[in-house]
Amino acid sequence: MHPPASAHRPFAARSLDWLRENLFSTPANALITLLTLALLLWAGSSFVSWAVLHAVWGRADVATCNALFGQGACWAVIADKWRHMLFGIYPQGEQWRSALAVVIFCAIIVLSAMRAFWHVWRLLALWLSGSLLCAWLLAGGFALTPVPTALWGGLPITLMLAVFGTLFAFPLGILLALGRRSALPIVRAASIVYIELVRGVPLITVLFMASIMFALFLPEGVSFDKLLRAQVAIVLFNAAYIAEIVRAGLQALPRGQYEAADALGLGYWQTQLLVILPQALKITIPAQVNSFIDNFKDTSLVIIVSIFDFLYAVRQAVISDLDWRHYFVEGYLFAMAVYWLFCYAMSHYSQWLEKHLSRDHRL
């Protein structure tokens, strides 16, 4: 922040002012600056030397990397294995389908972020058609070679778990939120028990339950797919968190909205669907985006029940290859970069949204 008077001073003088104000205002401040700078230079230079200057870039064989082990990063491991990392063991010739599914999932996420799509029917049409298209691309049938789910893997699975995990959890979450605020004691009790039970346990235990216990609850001989079981677990888990966000939105609405709907003679469902929910859901949009980010990160836990998601594929690609297994740091850093890109973009969008919405939609 420059005082306006300094605006027409020369650039060098203004820079000096800025430095004095922001970095060297007091002796203590100057000391902090120097210490931080020293730390940054030390850590930064060793990282740059490892990751850039001495690194092996592009396609190279293991021997080249081994010669530089410990001094330079071996990005060749990613050049060599990127297909396995991104798409797992999906048949090589069909991997364009996985890639297209990733593009469609990303398109769903980006389009939902646009105002033009913020209408229930448009959103529903977008998410349903996009999801169906991806499911068809991955599974095959109707002119495409069928691929069993056991071969699915990589980034499309991570995106699928996150997108389906929100799509199907949403209606359940809304019902639970309405149930928790219902005047009917049994409905309220059932909703509270479900929500608190799920929120009190870690996702891993729910995944364990889905992968081990589900089979015991079904009639003998009936079993369904491992991937589907993990997906159901994620949906059931997310629903409880979405319910609490929707409940916060419901509580934020003034009583007058309910009274006005009553005065118009609307019934319970008409009141909720036409008056309450459209407003309540709008308030909760930033929180929903944050919950989607958490959900996206949490999908990585499925590796514990051996589902072939993106993280599992990266890990598998590097660790299972005896030649390359020492270069897991590079592999994990690549995975981190991908996750980070998604989450950082979404969290910035959510922050922007929060500012934007609070400015022109004050209730």
Place this chain on the structure above:
Amino acid sequence: MWSSERFRNIVYQIALLSLVGALIGYAAYNLVHNLESRAIAIGFSYLGQEAGFDVSETLIDYEPTHSYARAFVVGLLNTLFVSAVAIVAASVLGLVVGIGRLSPNWLLRKLAGAYVESVRNVPLILQLLLWYGVLTELLPPVAEAIVLGSAFLSQRGISLPWPTPHAGWWAALLGLFLAVLFAFLWARAVRRRRERAGRAPAVLWPSLAAGVVLPLAGWAVFGAPSELSTPAMTGFGFEGGKTVSPEFIALFLGLSVYTAAFIAEIVRGGILSVSRGQSDAAEALGLSRGQRLRLVILPQALRVMIPPLTSQYLNLTKNSSLAVAIGYPDLVSISNTTLNQTGQAIEAITLMMAVYLAVSLAISGLMNWYNHRVRLVER
């Protein structure tokens, strides 16, 4: 009759109840049938049987000949221990980073911001795997351990000199406990006196003095032991001393670094929620920046911070279950071994969920009590 709202409500609820009941009944019927055909007995009697597996890290005595119940307790204690230690570390780191994000120093502010943005946007399990991989694969093997004085850093973790058991050490620990108790009571007495008399003696120095003198006194009175067990390299590992496993270090570092990023944001939000006038008024009274923060801003910010902080502590405790991915013997990992050995999946998973639920409820109960204590009392 259908037009009566009360009647309809009763019908709806009965319908819901019977639907849920039918679902549970159907699942239970299938369950009993399935278990019968697999010849698995339902019930918790397996808990009394001999576990037969070893656990690498335990806080209490444990042998493979002990029961499954004891193994379960070992896992629970490990979960609670790592969560408690990580909660303390994450809070301290989060507080420092959160204050750093509001520092007048541009460089520090940006550095703290970069920390938060890079850590919280990457899944925790990935961070844990990276920490664990670095600790177990990139550190030297035992024979070439890095020597730090009489401590060793290797693929087997950190081996430190550790006091050999002696009454004097326990007395010192008791002294430390008494000192904490003293500091707490002293602070309360001082606060009362300040409210009554306006002036009061210092809190910090007497407390610190007690913290040094009492443990020392306990140590000296009970024979002043000085014997330390130092780790010595043997063929496969270290003998003597205390070895902290790489699994524990990775889990501890991962949990604290990850949660600290979220706590930093809570601290920042809390401080920003205290109105500017408070800070100005404190400055007008001549308080330094540190004093303003400690005496005026933070106590008020704390009120806003407690509810979100509670949910972060709960998250951390639940996230400690990711230990199973790197092989730290926590509750989930031990339950998993148990259910693989006995086939008692229902019981093992139910028990595990029930314990997490109980721990979650206990933590939120505790924090609610604290929240109630520090709430704003309007006069």
